Amino acid sequence: MSIRQTPFAVRLHTVFGVIFFVVLLLPLSGMYFFRIYEGELVRQTESELIAEGVFISTIYKDEFRKMKPKPPHYGNPVTALELPADERYRPFPPQMNLNNADIYPPRPDPIAPPFTQDPVALEIGKKISPLLQEAKTSMLSSMRVVDPKGTVVAGTSEEGLSLANIEEISTVLTGRYISLIRQRISDEPRPALASLSRGTEIRLFVALPIVEKERVIGAVYLSRSPRNVLKALYEERQSVFAAGLFVLVTAAAIAALLAYMIGRPLTALTRHAQQLATGDWKPMPLSSTPIEEIASLTGSFERMSSTIQARSEYIRSFAMHLAHEFKTPLTAIQGAIELMHDHANDMTPEQRERFMENITKDTARMKALVSRLLELARADMLQPGSSDIADISNVARDLQRKYASKAAVTFPDEKHLANIGSDILDTVLGNLIENSLQHGAKNIRLDVQKKSGLLEVDVIDDGEGITEGNVSKVFTPFFTTKREAGGTGLGLVITRSLLRAHGGNIEYIPSKSGARFRITLKTAA
Numbered sequence: 001m002s003i004r005q006t007p008f009a010v011r012l013h014t015v016f017g018v019i020f021f022v023v024l025l026l027p028l029s030g031m032y033f034f035r036i037y038e039g040e041l042v043r044q045t046e047s048e049l050i051a052e053g054v055f056i057s058t059i060y061k062d063e064f065r066k067m068k069p070k071p072p073h074y075g076n077p078v079t080a081l082e083l084p085a086d087e088r089y090r091p092f093p094p095q096m097n098l099n100n101a102d103i104y105p106p107r108p109d110p111i112a113p114p115f116t117q118d119p120v121a122l123e124i125g126k127k128i129s130p131l132l133q134e135a136k137t138s139m140l141s142s143m144r145v146v147d148p149k150g151t152v153v154a155g156t157s158e159e160g161l162s163l164a165n166i167e168e169i170s171t172v173l174t175g176r177y178i179s180l181i182r183q184r185i186s187d188e189p190r191p192a193l194a195s196l197s198r199g200t201e202i203r204l205f206v207a208l209p210i211v212e213k214e215r216v217i218g219a220v221y222l223s224r225s226p227r228n229v230l231k232a233l234y235e236e237r238q239s240v241f242a243a244g245l246f247v248l249v250t251a252a253a254i255a256a257l258l259a260y261m262i263g264r265p266l267t268a269l270t271r272h273a274q275q276l277a278t279g280d281w282k283p284m285p286l287s288s289t290p291i292e293e294i295a296s297l298t299g300s301f302e303r304m305s306s307t308i309q310a311r312s313e314y315i316r317s318f319a320m321h322l323a324h325e326f327k328t329p330l331t332a333i334q335g336a337i338e339l340m341h342d343h344a345n346d347m348t349p350e351q352r353e354r355f356m357e358n359i360t361k362d363t364a365r366m367k368a369l370v371s372r373l374l375e376l377a378r379a380d381m382l383q384p385g386s387s388d389i390a391d392i393s394n395v396a397r398d399l400q401r402k403y404a405s406k407a408a409v410t411f412p413d414e415k416h417l418a419n420i421g422s423d424i425l426d427t428v429l430g431n432l433i434e435n436s437l438q439h440g441a442k443n444i445r446l447d448v449q450k451k452s453g454l455l456e457v458d459v460i461d462d463g464e465g466i467t468e469g470n471v472s473k474v475f476t477p478f479f480t481t482k483r484e485a486g487g488t489g490l491g492l493v494i495t496r497s498l499l500r501a502h503g504g505n506i507e508y509i510p511s512k513s514g515a516r517f518r519i520t521l522k523t524a525a
Contacts, residue, residue: 013263020255024247038226039098045204045226046094046179052141053208053220054092056132060145060210063124064217071120075148075217078175078209092177092208103202104182107223110152110161117160118147121218125153132156144221145210148173153218163221172207172219179206184225202226265294269301276305326369329362373490388421388502389524392457395425396446399433403444406437407461411446417524418455420502425521428498428506431491432459432517439463441514450523457519458509465515466508474508 064070125145132143136156144155150164150173163169171178184203203225210218336355340347347355396411403409418425429446436444441463449456466474473479477493496506499519509516 013259016255016258016263019258020251023251023254042096042098042204042226043094045224046096046206049141049204049206049222049224050092050094050208052139052143053206053222056128056143056145056220057208057210059128059131060124060218060220061212063127064120064212067120067123073215074120075212075215076173078211078214078216080174080176096179096181096204101181104180106183106185107205108166110158110163111165113149113151113160113162115149115151117151117153118149121147121153125159129154129159141222141224146219146221148216148218168205168207169219169221172209172221173216175209175211175216177208179204262294265298269298272301272305276308326366329366332362333359388419388424390418390420390422390425392416392418392425392448392455395422395429398426399429403433403437407433407442407444409433409444409446412448414448416448416450416455419522419524420504424498424502428495428519429459431495435491436461436463436515439465439515453523455521455523457521459517459519460511460514462514465511465513471508471510
């Protein structure tokens, strides 16, 4: 049988190495491709801007409440603000997701206000503008406060200009919170490593409405670039190093564990297979493994190895016995032919007749041997069917009628079903009865008993029995004490092969008189 060679094959250790690097790169690639950490930095920036905006909005509203008299119906009506169930709280949760957020173009430049500046907002702006300028030095955010028409009244820059042309401002003045990402254009060259980060080229804009009595009296507009992911990782380098070291050690441990639990036993199994291929049958200890499939493979290989070794020894021994069995009659035939050829004229008719009888006798023996060998080959190659069932009493009854003129065959008249074909059981019991008859038995008894799901059938006779010196040879191929009577020494060998093919066996039980063989069969379900 030829083994199909794959065009590309790798060593198992290479597979483990690939697994090692995949496990090692998995968290890093996940961080890069899914922007998990970078997205968290953006949400963190949005949360900080919201906190700053809420604080500025609170200051603005406080100044608005202090003004007297207040202008009636000041500001824009709220048209887009989603009121929470509990009106005491109006949170602005972060809503930015870097993975699916749209990147808007850079923010448009402000324009000249088309309206005169709002005096109320302008007065409040003058009061809080110094606070915003001072806060910028620590917060690093760009902050602007606009009036209900979108004109900047306080902030870090662009005071007096209108931002009404910007999407964020037009949306927030309806009462709805908005945040978005715009492209960031920097005048300074960007570091090479920073190009790996999306955060280096974006800027986050947040706009919060300033709502007083369900009217928008202004808005806070803030922006800041998120922290660079590489810079953030560098600042957390000790934690990142510890995490990387943990991943490295874990990946190495996984690779080592796989190599120990899978690679080591498979390598030992390969060496043992190569050893067997050279004809070296010396036992070789195989590595144990807690993995069930590998342990099953190792156990199956050991059983296969033992079976092949036993089969090889059996074939070697069988070939030696077979050569001896054929050599004896062939030598006798050859000698007789040579004598008849050289001394044909000197022989009397009686001498020629005796030589012819010897040739005929040896030829008949060889024919019987060939016939028995074919039976043995069929027995060794037998594939039993799962539905084969035989009633021992029915088979014994047929044999009783068959050998009624030669011996008395008795058996228990009880139904015992065995997992074996009726024809095979007939051959097995027939071989044992023939063997008993050759040794002078006149009475043959079959005893059947059930033990632990098995049937034990004892075949007992009152013949000559087996001498102590021959007990160890009864299952040796071609061993017979009745060679002159035509015995081939293969009957018990064929019987054992038939039984083993069906999961059974046969053994000799020492007996004070006669012979006793015990057959073990599986009980039919």
